[in-house]
Amino acid sequence: MAQIVLLVVVCVMYSWKTHGSSAVTTVFVQKGKDLHLDVKELLVLGKDDEFSWTYNKTSNVVRLFHDKKNKISDSYKGRVEFSVQNHSLLLKNVQHSDSGDYTALINGDNIQCVAEYRVIIQDPVSPVQLSVNSVSNSRESCNLTVTCSTEDSLINSTFTCDTQTCHQEGGEQSKVTTSGSSLRVYLLNDSIICNHSNQVNWTREMKKIRPLCSLNAGENPVSPVQLSVNSVSNSTESCNLTVTCSTEDSLINSTFRCDTQTCNQEGGDQSEVTTSGSSLRVYLLNDFIICNHSSQVSWTRDIKEIRPLCSQNAGETERQNN
Structure with missing residues (x-):
């Protein structure tokens, strides 16, 4: 444990000294998918060097020794693939508990931090529903109100069309849902778009305005x-x-x-x-x-x-x- 903590301190110092060569990269992954982490630079290990991927700076995922033999930690066996050639890491079927910091280290005469990732596991977003609440026509214009909703949030919005163009009152509307995703309703050409998204997944429903509006009756x-x-x-x-x-x-x-x-x-x-x-x-x-x-x-x-x-x-x- 003390050795890993020491490696973390040295890793931070090394990152600063090399002007961000191992700056933290944030990666979002959908729950149940595979996580692939690369080492960008070509590594040549000395005979006394040891390479490792660590998780949350407290435990090893995999270690590579100078004789090209590697050891995958017991808690990751069956879930991890490691490339001896390019030192990349593949973690299969990720779960929320896999969120955290992953660091690639070389421990030899000098300790080097060669890659660092902050991994965030997210669920796919829930479906959306775009429902039209009311439509009102006159000879010159058409007004309609809609609700863009998901399982825990909704947005009401009003659209107005004349014979030439349509616009959304107040412009594009969005909100962060209680689950942290983004719900958004907006106008694209003559279509109303209801979109629900996060960093790993999105879903949407769309309705064309013109079939809903009749501008030729009194x-x-x-x-x-x-x-x-x-x-x-x-x-x-x-x-x-x-x-x-x-x-x-x-x-x-x-x-x-x-x-x-x-x-x-x-x-x-x-x-x-x-x-x-x-x-x-x-x-x-x-x-x-x-x-x-x-x-x-x-x-x-x-x-x-x-x-x-x-x-x-x-x-x-x-x-x-x-």
Whole structure:
């Protein structure tokens, strides 16, 4: 232990003396992937020299002796590949516990630090969803509001288009999520981009604005909708819920049934023409109930996810009933 601490001190001094030849390089790696660390310069070891890769400046990963024999530490056996020719290190299937500092050292008459990396292991980011909350048209412009969301964060944003161009109110919007990744919503040409990223992975959803906007009608935008849950009942095998999709002059009642695998809507997709001539529709999309109100110039919707409303634990339901 004392020898390794001494090597660390000398490594820092050597790095300073050689004007950054072994400056720390930060490397981000996705969890489960392989980590490859290089020694940039060609090394020629003397007969009494020993080369090593150390982790967090307290333990050896691998050691190379003057007779070209190497020793991989027990805790890394089966996970490490080491090249005697170029002294590179390959660490397989990295986990969060592998985050830390990796240092390449030559210990001989003079102790040299020839490479140093700060390794950060990250999870891939979660999927994003870009949902359009409302669309409102006039003869000259179209306004729409969207939500860019991931499992722990969301951004609301408004876009306005005329017959020539579109712009985003307040410009590009971004935030750091609670997990430390970046969530971003922005305008690219005539498309809205919802992007979720970190240093090792990214995912995005995109919607084109023009198909959502109609700028050639003089009708008023449709009124808001409300999707309300009237009742939920559970058994050991299924969950039944009834909902009402309503606007100011019309409503539709519908029943949905879920088992542990799938959900279905009794009677399928339901719709009707309202007294004002617009269309009111309630339907199932994946595990979401959608209540949609639309005309030729605008639309709005309300959404509820089914699974959080259903408790498949019948025992819990029975205890509540008792």
